[in-house]
Amino acid sequence: MRYLPLSDDDRAQMLAVIGAKSVDDLYAGVPSGALLDKPVALPAHQGEQEVERLMKLLASCNIPAGKTAFFLGAGAYRHHIPASVDHLIQRSEFLTTYTPYQPEIAQGTLQALYEFQTQVALLLDMEVANASMYDGSTGMAEAALMAARVTKRTRVVLSGGVHPHYAETVRTTCEAAGLEIVALPAAVDDEMAVLRAMDANTAAVIVQSPNVFGAITDLKPIADGAHAGGALLVASFTEAMAFGLIEPPGAMGADIVVGEGQSIGNALNFGGPYVGLFATKEKYLRQSPGRLAGETVDADGKRGFVLTLSTREQHIRREKATSNICTNSGLCTLAWTIHMTLLGAEGLKRVATLNHENACDLADALAATPGVEVLTRRYFNEFAIRLPKRADIVLDALLEKGIIGGVPFARLNPTEGMENVLLVCATETNTPEDINAYAAALKEIVQ
Numbered sequence: 001m002r003y004l005p006l007s008d009d010d011r012a013q014m015l016a017v018i019g020a021k022s023v024d025d026l027y028a029g030v031p032s033g034a035l036l037d038k039p040v041a042l043p044a045h046q047g048e049q050e051v052e053r054l055m056k057l058l059a060s061c062n063i064p065a066g067k068t069a070f071f072l073g074a075g076a077y078r079h080h081i082p083a084s085v086d087h088l089i090q091r092s093e094f095l096t097t098y099t100p101y102q103p104e105i106a107q108g109t110l111q112a113l114y115e116f117q118t119q120v121a122l123l124l125d126m127e128v129a130n131a132s133m134y135d136g137s138t139g140m141a142e143a144a145l146m147a148a149r150v151t152k153r154t155r156v157v158l159s160g161g162v163h164p165h166y167a168e169t170v171r172t173t174c175e176a177a178g179l180e181i182v183a184l185p186a187a188v189d190d191e192m193a194v195l196r197a198m199d200a201n202t203a204a205v206i207v208q209s210p211n212v213f214g215a216i217t218d219l220k221p222i223a224d225g226a227h228a229g230g231a232l233l234v235a236s237f238t239e240a241m242a243f244g245l246i247e248p249p250g251a252m253g254a255d256i257v258v259g260e261g262q263s264i265g266n267a268l269n270f271g272g273p274y275v276g277l278f279a280t281k282e283k284y285l286r287q288s289p290g291r292l293a294g295e296t297v298d299a300d301g302k303r304g305f306v307l308t309l310s311t312r313e314q315h316i317r318r319e320k321a322t323s324n325i326c327t328n329s330g331l332c333t334l335a336w337t338i339h340m341t342l343l344g345a346e347g348l349k350r351v352a353t354l355n356h357e358n359a360c361d362l363a364d365a366l367a368a369t370p371g372v373e374v375l376t377r378r379y380f381n382e383f384a385i386r387l388p389k390r391a392d393i394v395l396d397a398l399l400e401k402g403i404i405g406g407v408p409f410a411r412l413n414p415t416e417g418m419e420n421v422l423l424v425c426a427t428e429t430n431t432p433e434d435i436n437a438y439a440a441a442l443k444e445i446v447q
């Protein structure tokens with residue numbers, strides 16, 4: 001037994017040391033009604049070869065994104081990741097690194113984090129960025145908590161374009177901390193509604209652009225309105241690739257920018273892992289969650305790297321910590337940085353342009369189908385359409401034709417009147433043949 005090396009004698013000695021007669025004594029404090037009277041209904045243990053065969057059989061039930069025409073988005077995006085990214089992150093000095101508890105010893109790790117922070121700040125046009133968050137949704141919750149610390153207020157307003165999963169994460173985290181979370185009804189546009197929902201106790205308004213419907217918003221008037229009311233503007237996103245083309249949030253007055261970085265360097269992987277990007281203005285730096293890697297010189301004047309800011313509870317007293325973030329998704333940040341370095345500014349712009357062009361071609365093709373309406377007016381690579389039938393029924397029919405056609409909005413947020421709304425995404429990985437096949441299949445299904 002490779003991973004279960006203890007013998008019966010070993011267990012007997014361990015029980016004797018702690019004064020227990022049997023393993024059952026360890027559960028004496030558990031109410032009898034909570035204990036099972038028979039083993040859990042799971043298969044008996046098997047050998048390595050049998051387990052491997054079973055896991056491969058289960059894995060074969062999945063449909064990989066690259067196996068068929070794929071138009072999913074809604075917070076998780078399929079992009080081409082160069083093979084060199086995966087090769088480099090598997091180098092032993094990177095793959096085995098974790099949290100640098102003695103950070104100055106881990107100079108390579110700190111330099112990678114420093115480069116990552118620099119790239120994030122440049123991409124979002126912000127003054128400082130931290131060494132990453134778990135993902136975009138928990139990052140948004142941390143941004144709301146940070147805004148409350150900065151403003152000494154306890155109310156946060158989320159626009160109707162914020163991804164519903166992000167909104168629920170904010171609600172779960174922040175209501176437990178005593179904040180009032182106001183999530184506005186789902187809306188394809190009208191991000192200005194957050195200003196109408198403000199009051200004197202509003203710490204922040206949170207607006208997503210591109211939003212969950214793919215709509216791009218001019219954040220400048222929202223920033224001006226929020227600041228006039230003494231609140232901060234938190235700008236969010238789920239598609240980092242968009243900033244290869246559209247104006248970054250920092251240039252439009254955002255105080256905190258937070259979102260998901262998965263689309264750069266990190267493949268879908270059937271749901272993770274992800275990497276949250278978090279940036280802010282320098283004047284709010286000490287209220288920023290997580291950690292910051294900084295550049296300095298050593299006693300000999302040589303360039304070196306340090307943890308400039310460590311405000312998580314593993315580093316300092318819990319009551320002084322700004323967050324309980326326990327890792328910085330280090331391997332994912334490295335993949336992000338390598339991919340960004342390989343692309344460069346011009347490469348990122350070219351890939352982003354391909355995304356937008358493919359999305360425009362897809363929107364035109366789908367809109368040509370009678371009864372199909374494109375709801376999103378300004379978009380990057382994702383948009384919402386209204387179908388003449390329920391979106392989930394149409395998707396099932398598309399899947400039978402080998403097309404993964406998108407995400408029903410009602411799956412994210414079961415809002416009345418949204419049953420026919422479908423979120424559709426096209427990236428540089430979609431071919432003209434994919435788009436033509438989707439349009440032809442949709443026309444046949446909805447007629």
